[in-house]
Amino acid sequence: MADEVPAELRTGIALIDSQHAELLRLGRELMILLRDSNSPDVAFRILSVLTGYAHAHFGIEEEWMERLDYPDRLAHRAAHDAFKQELRLLEEEVSNLGLATGLGRSLRLLLPDLLLTHIGQHDTRLAAFLRAKGVVEGDQLKSTTPPAPSAPDS
Ligand SMILES: [Fe+2]
Numbered sequence: 001m002a003d004e005v006p007a008e009l010r011t012g013i014a015l016i017d018s019q020h021a022e023l024l025r026l027g028r029e030l031m032i033l034l035r036d037s038n039s040p041d042v043a044f045r046i047l048s049v050l051t052g053y054a055h056a057h058f059g060i061e062e063e064w065m066e067r068l069d070y071p072d073r074l075a076h077r078a079a080h081d082a083f084k085q086e087l088r089l090l091e092e093e094v095s096n097l098g099l100a101t102g103l104g105r106s107l108r109l110l111l112p113d114l115l116l117t118h119i120g121q122h123d124t125r126l127a128a129f130l131r132a133k134g135v136v137e138g139d140q141l142k143s144t145t146p147p148a149p150s151a152p153d154s
């Protein structure tokens with residue numbers, strides 16, 4: 001699963017890298033389903049899982065940013081919000097219009113690419129900050145454990 005994230009985009013923090021790998025796996029699975037499947041229900045289910053997982057993952061990063069006063073947290077949070085909005089729009093399209101338009105939208109979105117861009121622009125910098133703050137030991141976050149992933153915040 002770790003292979004989902006290119007080496008140069010790994011943060012070196014196991015929790016974050018494994019969640020990125022799962023997000024990318026779900027994103028790719030969804031792209032394939034939108035392209036090949038005749039079943040909007042299956043695509044919709046994967047999209048829902050991806051959305052829930054993305055919300056939980058973003059929530060963890062945001063908790064760490066807030067907790068440690070990360071200087072770039074507003075821009076990073078805004079990037080999360082934009083991604084969540086794209087997922088919402090895609091969900092709406094798949095749910096209301098089926099796969100044909102969902103496919104059009106997903107191709108515009110290129111979800112996995114969008115995720116990789118986000119990781120490269122924002123998450124690798126956050127990881128470097130966390131390391132500089134001394135809250136990372138080896139490849140693990142230490143001491144203050146962020147809250148468990150929460151339910152999507154709507
Ligand atoms: Fe992330």
Ligand SMILES: [Fe+2]
Binds near residue numbers: 076
């Ligand atoms: Fe992020």
